[in-house]
Amino acid sequence: MRLEQLVGDVFEVESSRLDDATSPTSLDRWDSLGHLSLISAVEETYDVFLSTSEMREARSIGALRQILAAKGVAA
Amino acid sequence: MTLLARRLEWQRRARPEAPELRVVLLSTFTVDSLVPYLGMALAESGIEADIAVGPYGQVMQQCLDAGSETSRARPDIVVVWPRLEDLWAARPLPLDDDPSGYAEDLLAMVDATGSVTTSGATVLFVLPAIPEMRPLGVGDANNVHGVFAVATAAREAARARLAALPGALVADAEEVVRELGSASTVDWRRCAVARIPYQETAFDAIGRRLARLVHLEKRGAAKVAAVDADQTLWGRIVGEVGVDQIDLFDNGPGEAHREFQRYLVELQRAGLLLTVVSKNDPDVVWEAFGRPEMVVQQSDLATSRVSWDEKADSITAIADELNLGTASIVLVDDSPIECEKVTFQLPEVRALLMPEDAVGWFDVIGRSGAFDRLPPTDTDRMRAASYQQEAQRRVLRDETSMEAFLASLELRVEIRELDVADVPRVAQLISKTNQFTLGGMRRSEAEVAAIVDDHRFAGYAVSASDRFGDYGTVGALVIDRSPAGLDLPSGAAVLDTFVLSCRAMGRGVETAMLASTFDTAGSVWTTIEESARNQPARDFFAGHGCASVGEPSELERPAWPAHINTD
Numbered sequence: 001m002r003l004e005q006l007v008g009d010v011f012e013v014e015s016s017r018l019d020d021a022t023s024p025t026s027l028d029r030w031d032s033l034g035h036l037s038l039i040s041a042v043e044e045t046y047d048v049f050l051s052t053s054e055m056r057e058a059r060s061i062g063a064l065r066q067i068l069a070a071k072g073v074a075a
Numbered sequence: 076m077t078l079l080a081r082r083l084e085w086q087r088r089a090r091p092e093a094p095e096l097r098v099v100l101l102s103t104f105t106v107d108s109l110v111p112y113l114g115m116a117l118a119e120s121g122i123e124a125d126i127a128v129g130p131y132g133q134v135m136q137q138c139l140d141a142g143s144e145t146s147r148a149r150p151d152i153v154v155v156w157p158r159l160e161d162l163w164a165a166r167p168l169p170l171d172d173d174p175s176g177y178a179e180d181l182l183a184m185v186d187a188t189g190s191v192t193t194s195g196a197t198v199l200f201v202l203p204a205i206p207e208m209r210p211l212g213v214g215d216a217n218n219v220h221g222v223f224a225v226a227t228a229a230r231e232a233a234r235a236r237l238a239a240l241p242g243a244l245v246a247d248a249e250e251v252v253r254e255l256g257s258a259s260t261v262d263w264r265r266c267a268v269a270r271i272p273y274q275e276t277a278f279d280a281i282g283r284r285l286a287r288l289v290h291l292e293k294r295g296a297a298k299v300a301a302v303d304a305d306q307t308l309w310g311r312i313v314g315e316v317g318v319d320q321i322d323l324f325d326n327g328p329g330e331a332h333r334e335f336q337r338y339l340v341e342l343q344r345a346g347l348l349l350t351v352v353s354k355n356d357p358d359v360v361w362e363a364f365g366r367p368e369m370v371v372q373q374s375d376l377a378t379s380r381v382s383w384d385e386k387a388d389s390i391t392a393i394a395d396e397l398n399l400g401t402a403s404i405v406l407v408d409d410s411p412i413e414c415e416k417v418t419f420q421l422p423e424v425r426a427l428l429m430p431e432d433a434v435g436w437f438d439v440i441g442r443s444g445a446f447d448r449l450p451p452t453d454t455d456r457m458r459a460a461s462y463q464q465e466a467q468r469r470v471l472r473d474e475t476s477m478e479a480f481l482a483s484l485e486l487r488v489e490i491r492e493l494d495v496a497d498v499p500r501v502a503q504l505i506s507k508t509n510q511f512t513l514g515g516m517r518r519s520e521a522e523v524a525a526i527v528d529d530h531r532f533a534g535y536a537v538s539a540s541d542r543f544g545d546y547g548t549v550g551a552l553v554i555d556r557s558p559a560g561l562d563l564p565s566g567a568a569v570l571d572t573f574v575l576s577c578r579a580m581g582r583g584v585e586t587a588m589l590a591s592t593f594d595t596a597g598s599v600w601t602t603i604e605e606s607a608r609n610q611p612a613r614d615f616f617a618g619h620g621c622a623s624v625g626e627p628s629e630l631e632r633p634a635w636p637a638h639i640n641t642d
Binding site: 009 | 077078082087105108275
């Protein structure tokens with residue numbers, strides 16, 4: 001599944017509105033609890049685990065994509 | 076459905092405009108993750124709920140302050156879920172100190188939840204799991220003042236105190252740790268990042284358990300197990316192999332079937348009625364019950380249907396005979412076809428399909444929640460005996476005229492002012508009675524407790540006995556002396572609750588109850604609402620002044636029935 005699609009599902013927005021720059025500042029629903037919801041969704045969808053520092057760093061779709069790429073997941 | 080799919084499904088669902096339940100979650104940690112799982116589990120059991128999360132870490136304030144956000148939300152259910160790690164944050168872990176202090180904060184929280192019950196909400200308390208951090212490692216088990224021992228003592232002290240709170244329900248996070256294992260329960264990463272100490276799997280598991288408890292409270296427990304015989308009570312088909320060769324033998328499947336029978340007997344002790352529903356030649360089945368290895372005895376059965384009829388028809392006949400709704404019957408059968416046929420014809424009946432190998436069937440049933448029930452009351456214990464007595468009464472009734480029958484019962488009825496000791500049973504009657512009820516409002520246990528000392532209300536509990544046995548507390552009524560919002564003559568009282576167990580219907584007890592209401596007020600009004608199954612009550616009240624359903628009517632005073640004695 002494309003990362004934009006997953007982020008769109010979790011925050012209930014059109015995935016076409018999303019790109020690598022999308023971050024908590026551009027999406028209201030991406031607040032601190034929303035962030036944890038997104039991390040859980042990412043972990044379950046791509047079968048990966050993020051460390052606590054990765055959780056903190058994953059503050060945009062682009063950053064999250066890089067973290068996933070480092071784990072061998074193209075999303 | 077994956078856990079993510081469940082969460083997204085809950086997110087997509089429209090919030091119900093008129094939810095059946097308003098739930099508030101209070102916790103010492105970030106508990107928001109529970110919302111979608113509890114919501115979905117409730118929805119799947121037919122209960123549409125609105126679920127809100129109270130302010131983080133403010134369990135005590137939210138419970139104790141009548142003006143708190145939680146109090147103002149007027150919830151039906153308040154879930155309180157503390158964590159011992161949070162309650163013990165200011166203390167070192169138990170090691171060799173006096174352990175008594177470690178229960179204090181948990182007990183204070185239980186006491187605070189008592190304020191919630193007085194507002195009419197039901198408390199659903201989640202007992203905290205035992206902390207994972209145990210510095211002595213395997214040595215902790217050797218320490219009577221260790222983490223496990225002290226946490227266990229605190230949990231049990233809380234459980235005992237919760238038992239004294241009217242209507243409080245208890246779930247246990249430790250059971251989820253047992254179910255999933257601690258490695259699949261706790262989440263150190265999310266705990267560090269956002270004080271979410273559990274994994275999604277654990278929130279899902281606790282959500283399902285909470286929903287089972289709420290379902291039990293709102294819809295009541297199953298009343299009857301309709302158990303198949305061949306390949307269920309015993310191995311093999313009795314009609315094919317003969318009574319001597321059905322498998323109840325040691326060291327094999329027969330042992331597993333006997334273990335399952337032991338479980339059925341335990342369920343019966345807890346208040347479930349056992350019946351056998353088998354497509355078979357009755358003589359052969361009852362002969363099989365004579366096998367010495369049988370654990371379930373014929374005398375354990377409330378009734379049975381062994382014939383070549385369709386099982387749906389047999390279940391309907393059992394429901395009629397026991398004066399219960401078919402929805403309170405659960406079929407236990409090894410045949411997928413029989414299970415499907417029954418649920419096709421009677422969708423309200425739950426059918427439990429037993430796996431091919433008879434081992435561990437009690438666990439299959441336990442996980443299904445189909446026979447979940449709250450601890451039995453004295454009345455529940457009497458019920459099984461009562462159904463057997465009812466069979467004797469029925470024989471007598473067939474033989475004699477109605478009047479002679481009623482007179483011969485030597486019926487005694489006691490109508491007494493509601494006492495604190497009556498509250499659990501009366502609340503149970505109010506929540507479970509479907510046939511003889513006014514419909515409309517149903518008080519929760521906490522609300523029943525609240526009227527005991529409230530002079531505005533006169534509450535009565537009704538017990539009955541006859542020469543066949545004691546029915547226990549079978550009815551209750553509540554009279555509102557100062558009804559608000561209705562345009563009634565001054566001095567008029569309103570009968571707002573009138574419930575009678577179906578076990579005691581049709582003997583004049585209802586007439587005696589109605590007659591007694593006029594001891595409280597000279598003019599008594601009531602409104603009978605139409606509900607799915609309260610035809611018996613509507614017929615009765617129509618005969619005593621309630622000309623139309625849904626409208627307040629003045630009741631006509633009946634004479635006390637001549638055949639009923641009073642204490």
